[in-house]
Amino acid sequence: MPSNLDVCSAEYEEQRLQALADYQILDTPEESAFDDIVEVASLICEAPIAVVTFVDRDRQWFKSEKGLGVRETLLDVSICAHAILQPGLFIVPDTTQDPRFANNPLVTGEPHLRFYAGALLESHDGYPLGTLCVLDYQPRELTERQRFALQALANQVVAHMELMQAHREQAELIRELEATRHELAKRAATDPLTGLLNRRAFEQRLNQEVALIQRGAPPAALMLIDLDHFKRVNDALGHQAGDEVLVRFTDLCREAFRQADVIGRWGGEEFVVMLPRATVAEARHAADRLHQLLATTPMRDDISSPLFITASIGVCSLTGSSDLDGCLQKTDELLYRAKAQGRNRTVCES
Numbered sequence: 043m044p045s046n047l048d049v050c051s052a053e054y055e056e057q058r059l060q061a062l063a064d065y066q067i068l069d070t071p072e073e074s075a076f077d078d079i080v081e082v083a084s085l086i087c088e089a090p091i092a093v094v095t096f097v098d099r100d101r102q103w104f105k106s107e108k109g110l111g112v113r114e115t116l117l118d119v120s121i122c123a124h125a126i127l128q129p130g131l132f133i134v135p136d137t138t139q140d141p142r143f144a145n146n147p148l149v150t151g152e153p154h155l156r157f158y159a160g161a162l163l164e165s166h167d168g169y170p171l172g173t174l175c176v177l178d179y180q181p182r183e184l185t186e187r188q189r190f191a192l193q194a195l196a197n198q199v200v201a202h203m204e205l206m207q208a209h210r211e212q213a214e215l216i217r218e219l220e221a222t223r224h225e226l227a228k229r230a231a232t233d234p235l236t237g238l239l240n241r242r243a244f245e246q247r248l249n250q251e252v253a254l255i256q257r258g259a260p261p262a263a264l265m266l267i268d269l270d271h272f273k274r275v276n277d278a279l280g281h282q283a284g285d286e287v288l289v290r291f292t293d294l295c296r297e298a299f300r301q302a303d304v305i306g307r308w309g310g311e312e313f314v315v316m317l318p319r320a321t322v323a324e325a326r327h328a329a330d331r332l333h334q335l336l337a338t339t340p341m342r343d344d345i346s347s348p349l350f351i352t353a354s355i356g357v358c359s360l361t362g363s364s365d366l367d368g369c370l371q372k373t374d375e376l377l378y379r380a381k382a383q384g385r386n387r388t389v390c391e392s
């Protein structure tokens with residue numbers, strides 16, 4: 043609400059300009075809703091000129107105008123700037139007889155304005171923003187009915203602006219909700235330690251891939267990776283250091299696999315990779331790259347006692363006829379065969 047400030051004070055003017063800015067109407071394109079109101083105001087008041095105008099910092103800007111042919115004028119020639127200083131209607135029956143306007147260049151020169159009637163456009167919290175006004179080239183008056191109609195139309199201008207503002211706020215709210223929903227969905231699908239897909243999200247992705255393969259996409263390869271003797275890492279260095287190793291291992295996976303490959307954390311120190319459009323032989327190559335990286339990359343920055351880890355890997359083909367549970371179980375069996383054969387190796391489906 044407008045404070046008790048003097049309406050002529052600079053502080054009040056700043057608040058008024060802010061209220062106007064909040065409507066985000068200045069410099070927007072012409073709109074038929076406003077043009078219609080201007081047309082009706084001109085018709086009812088039998089005036090050749092009608093305008094929806096807003097009083098900005100140093101100009102008056104016309105949202106809609108009939109009969110003027112310009113979108114803005116400077117404030118020092120503005121009659122509306124006077125009109126917004128008082129409530130309700132502001133009427134100048136003959137500009138040449140009013141000392142405030144007799145020397146106005148729009149009165150003394152083109153377009154020789156002689157009559158002005160403006161109805162205040164007031165913000166919902168009481169700030170004067172501009173007017174709906176009608177003008178004529180000769181001195182005259184408005185009838186009681188015309189006065190009533192002009193003010194009623196001005197109220198409709200503000201009502202429409204309020205509606206536009208409510209729409210904008212609603213759209214903003216929907217955008218925020220959508221962003222929150224997106225963020226929540228992302229979190230629900232992500233393993234918090236490694237940032238990889240969690241098991242549930244990975245299974246969803248796997249189901250999608252099987253559906254694609256059943257519709258004709260090339261088969262994929264499925265890989266389960268289990269870190270070897272990871273318990274020893276935890277026992278020797280602590281759980282926190284174990285977590286750091288898991289993160290480091292994730293980075294190496296991202297390096298070893300293609301961008302299109304989908305990596306997930308299956309649980310604990312077990313990881314899963316789906317390689318779309320890949321044969322078992324190609325998956326073995328990728329697994330070898332990972333073994334190689336693990337053999338050459340210490341898992342901790344402690345140079346005096348570098349820590350290297352190994353992993354055991356099982357690889358299976360994912361075809362259109364694959365039963366997903368059966369395929370996962372087979373890959374798990376191959377992984378444990380790799381463990382049984384001495385770890386640090388990959389065993390593929392033959």
Ligand SMILES: Nc1nc2c(ncn2[C@@H]2O[C@H](COP(=O)(O)OP(=O)(O)OP(=O)(O)O)[C@@H](O)[C@H]2O)c(=O)[nH]1
Pocket residue numbers: 235268269270271272273274276280281282283284285288309310311381385
């Ligand atoms: N730091 C850390 N450790 C984990 C996490 N999840 C599982 N582990 C540990 O991983 C270890 C897995 O141990 P085991 O199942 O005995 O397997 P392993 O020691 O890797 O031995 P093999 O699999 O037989 O080679 C356990 O000590 C778990 O506590 C985790 O999120 N963070």
